[in-house]
Amino acid sequence: DTAVSQTPKYLVTQMGNDKSIKCEQNLGHDTMYWYKQDSKKFLKIMFSYNNKELIINETVPNRFSPKSPDKAHLNLHINSLELGDSAVYFCASSQRTSGSIGEQFFGPGTRLTVL
Amino acid sequence: AQSVTQPDIHITVSEGASLELRCNYSYGATPYLFWYVQSPGQGLQLLLKYFSGDTLVQGIKGFEAEFKRSQSSFNLRKPSVHWSDAAEYFCAVGHFNKFYFGSGTKLNVKP
Numbered sequence: 001d002t003a004v005s006q007t008p009k010y011l012v013t014q015m016g017n018d019k020s021i022k023c024e025q026n027l028g029h030d031t032m033y034w035y036k037q038d039s040k041k042f043l044k045i046m047f048s049y050n051n052k053e054l055i056i057n058e059t060v061p062n063r064f065s066p067k068s069p070d071k072a073h074l075n076l077h078i079n080s081l082e083l084g085d086s087a088v089y090f091c092a093s094s095q096r097t098s099g100s101i102g103e104q105f106f107g108p109g110t111r112l113t114v115l
Numbered sequence: 116a117q118s119v120t121q122p123d124i125h126i127t128v129s130e131g132a133s134l135e136l137r138c139n140y141s142y143g144a145t146p147y148l149f150w151y152v153q154s155p156g157q158g159l160q161l162l163l164k165y166f167s168g169d170t171l172v173q174g175i176k177g178f179e180a181e182f183k184r185s186q187s188s189f190n191l192r193k194p195s196v197h198w199s200d201a202a203e204y205f206c207a208v209g210h211f212n213k214f215y216f217g218s219g220t221k222l223n224v225k226p
Contacts, residue, residue, distance in 0.1 A: 004158075040218070041218070043219075044216075045214065092159075101214070104149075104161075104209075104214060106151075109158050
């Protein structure tokens with residue numbers, strides 16, 4: 001029973017293409033996140049949704065557009081892919097408690113390679 | 116601004132030896148602190164967390180961590196390392212809706 005799942009696991013594409021990554025969690029959490037992990041393993045938050053509402057939108061190019069159709073799903077669409085977008089993208093979820101943060105559960109990651 | 120520092124990029128220990136991975140944070144209030152482990156090609160798995168109370172917390176796989184407010188540290192320890200512990204370890208601070216991750220420490224285990 002996978003808690004946080006992502007598809008696809010690997011994505012290889014050409015520069016300029018548009019691609020999407022999907023994330024689903026079955027933990028009943030109300031908050032979901034997208035992180036980018038670069039080649040040096042540094043993890044940086046990109047977006048977060050709480051109850052389908054965007055609550056964190058870090059300095060990310062507007063080519064990246066998250067969408068949360070419901071609390072259990074958070075997708076990431078990327079337009080006009082660039083070489084620098086190559087990274088591992090992690091989805092995570094958590095349950096907010098008393099306005100603060102709970103532990104985050106991570107998906108297995110999507111390795112995006114832009115050629 | 117919140118920040119997390121893991122001063123050791125790589126650490127190599129012999130199997131059976133003890134381990135301590137360092138983590139320092141910069142944060143104005145009582146932090147929510149976490150340690151995650153990432154095996155090659157895998158996602159992040161929570162090892163342990165500190166929210167409040169006893170400053171020595173126990174986690175999975177025999178790991179523990181100690182919160183020291185005076186030193187702004189949350190170091191991870193294990194008394195006897197196993198070869199399967201070889202992985203990347205991340206310290207994180209939670210603040211409202213955000214996690215701030217350290218840059219990670221890669222642990223190699225010598226037979």
